[in-house]
Amino acid sequence: MKNVILSARNVCKTFSQGGVDTEILKSVSADIYEGDFTVIMGASGAGKSTLLYSLSGMDSISNGEVLFDGEKISGLSEKKQAKLRSEHFGFVFQQTHLVSNLTLFENVAVAGYVGKNRSVNSVREKALKLLRQMNVDNAKDRLPSQVSGGEAQRAAIARAMINSPRLIFADEPTGALNKSNSAEVMRLLSELNRNGQSILMVTHDVRAALCGNRVLYMEDGKILDELNLPPYSDGEEKKREQQVNKWLSVLRW
């Protein structure tokens, strides 16, 4: 029996612009399980990124509630949200969103040090270990503008991991990368998941989605269906791809 780590209960999100209300999320309910690599797929405008950010607390919701470990986190104060993000969540964005004037090492270490009672040395060691694990330790003293997109994204994953988060939110992590860098990033995320890391990822790339063990399909602000896959292992890509494509074709993807 898997533990539910994050739950959406009738989450609605409405944008108002020029007096016109647009409903992006329409009473979405879903559970995200600990240890899963959950993927949210859907066409552009389906509301998948909005759902991701609504679940993570980075964006507000119009109605419903979001629970983390059974505790309501939607509507928390800024201070409690900051603590939640700092201690339990990690983020990987489509654009790497590294602080432009910090080196890769500093980007990772600063996130590991802020608001916590950790020693400088322990944070430094952990940051260096993660950068080595992500294979970017040779570029650790460079600025984001001085490294490739793949290196920057791998540093961003290291940053997301520095606080040993319960859940990593990844929004199109390969969206701005070329094929080889995309494969490397997905390989790292899969490896993290194999080691027990819970991941919730948004993508419209089928190849990226293959790394997940649970795929949610969204359309027009609702979750239409979900597909459960066996845990990912190397050499099974073709078989998984056929299975996912078949499922998606049924959903008219």
Next chain:
Amino acid sequence: MEILTLLSANLRRHKGSLIGIFLLMLIAAGALGTVLSVWTNSGAYVQSEMEQAGFGELTAWVSGVPDISELSADIEVVPEVERVETQPLIFSNYKANGGESDSEGQLITYVPNENRYKFFADDLSGYREQPGNIPSGEVYVSPSMMTMLDVKIGDEIIFPIARSGRNLTLTVKGFFEDPFVGSSMIGMKGFLIGEADRASALEILKNAGIDALARDGAMLHISSESGLTVSELNGVINEKTALAQYAEFVHGKDAILGFMVILQNAFCGLMSAFAAVLLIVAAAVIGHSIDGTINSETVNMGILKTVGFDSRRLRTVQLLMYLFPIVIGSAAGIILSVPIGTFTANATITTTGIKIPTALPVGLTALFFAAVIILTGLFVILRTRKIIKISPMSSIRGETEKVRFSPEKTPCAFGFGMNFRLALRQLISGKRRYIGALATAMLLSFFASLIGRMDGWLGKDGKGMMDAFNPADHDLGVQIFGSLTAEETEKTVLEFSEITDSYWLAMPSAAVNGVDFTINVIDEPQRFHILEGRSCISENEVVLTEFVADNFGVSVGDTVTVSGGKGNGEYTVSGIYSCANDMGDNIGMSRAGWLKIGNDDPRLWCKHYFLADPSQKAAITEALTTAYGGDVHVHENTWPGLFGIISAMRMLIIVMYALTAVFILIVTTVTSGRIISAEQKDLGIYKAIGFRTDRLRAAFALRFGITAFAGSAVGMLLAAVLTDPLVSAVMRLAGISNFSSAPSVGSVPLPIGAVTVLFVVFAYFASEKIRRTDLTVLISE
């Protein structure tokens, strides 16, 4: 048309920064306009009033003249002299409200219908009609007497005409505008009295004999169109008439003007320097704002270039956009300077003694206005050069300003004291964004430190200024009359404090190379404040101020001829000394040297004391005055005008810090807005990884704190290097040649601390916008 459309859109989009620039220009132009108004009007007004009062190119104050009409006629026949006007007066000390002046007053006989003077309304709000005559027992005084001795209408002023209490006591009936000695900067004061009181005073003098304390005299206003300098004219008249024999002192028109407007000129000098600092700060903020606008509008400008706009038109839009607040702000500031000037004029009547007109000098103001607009316009044109480099492709690619710094050469941003480390990193990597704040902190601290150094030199009780005006130091001066002896008065002094040292000083008049000067005579000449060479130890030596030396073109080792009551003598200049009395027009010599050419009148001499306990000065003064009345004249090391200078300095410091605070508020608000807009993404990232808003705000304020501290430190160093040469140059205009400043609380920690704290506090308030930074800025969808 398209330019107007873009201009309108830009004005709306950047209204925050433009309002800030408008306010900066408003304050800077307001300060500049006020300075121009006060400076131009006070000088021109005093000059016109001097002419109205009859002052010529030269005015001689004489006493003991057997026949004033004969002397006047003798002078009038000198070919270089055009006209001589005589105003009878009586020289006398004066007391009011328990206070006593250390300089003599001049009881000027009022002649109805001469229209020499203007009379103030009782509340000083304007002028009233001249009185038909001044009845016996009444006197009109300068409004500066209010500042000097707290004199009000109805108060009594006592003029000791002769010993044994033979005083002339007059009641203040009102105030008049005295263009010669009306300012509180001058201890000597003019009093308008009626014919009857003059007759009474002369009657007392006639019967007083050796007991006389006052002297009968006159002002001789000498007009000339010969083109000679004042010294040359004085020399010619002294050569051909007996003027030198009777002259108490002689002043040219410019010197009199200098006495009267010394405070206004000092105020204008400092305020114009401050206005210049404000304009430079405004330029720095405009420069920063332009850079920020171009950076944030790069994409839009690139797109506009793709649809046919060229750089020239885009720069024109920027020029018009910035000229809008600059022109409106400058114009509004100049208009605002009229009420500020009026307020200043009204508020300073009791200090300056005159009601300074407040009409704007149109030509000069227009010139400065045009100069400010042209210079700032050129500055904007220069700073918008970057627009030329913007290409359509760069905007399509979404190219933004690159971070340019070497991380390996800067302290790591991670570790203990991370707020400071992150603030430092932001500063180093985005240094151009903080140049405006740095320049502002540097310039404002420089000026604040300069004023602090001047204030430190002036001292809490004005000792610095007094030392500049005194030929030698002392705590207390006691002048005795009649049969009273120094030994007797010293007994009273010793009841309060030990006397650590003493010397005798006299200040008679004599002609040097034919020109009348005050002579500082000391029985211990080694006490003179020597700047160059040595003191006049020998009886054949004199010391000159640098102004007198320049006037005669002489230096140490040269000789001058000094003519006193007994005869002439050749004296070698042994040194240059400092003494700002009579705007520096004085010389010094030893008692032995003086006695070769001058009379040894006991009434000339004043004994100067150094006290073991200088805090007893006031008590000693009161005890001596009570014990010996008119037989003794006591003066502390101060003069009534000093209070005006100290008050003006304190007021200037308050105004300066208030304007500094307003400027820092505007600069911080404008700069912060730009920086926070440019850093939206980074701020979002910091929030996403767990930074709280208050921590980000603290780090943001810290950046300004570091910038302000660095800028202030540079400003303070600049002040340390530049204050003495800059201020000395200005002080020389007032005859002060010994200005030398030293670090003090007001010149080092206060400017640095105040500027840094103001930047930090205002930056923290301005960073409220960080709270509104939404994490959705990171969402790419």
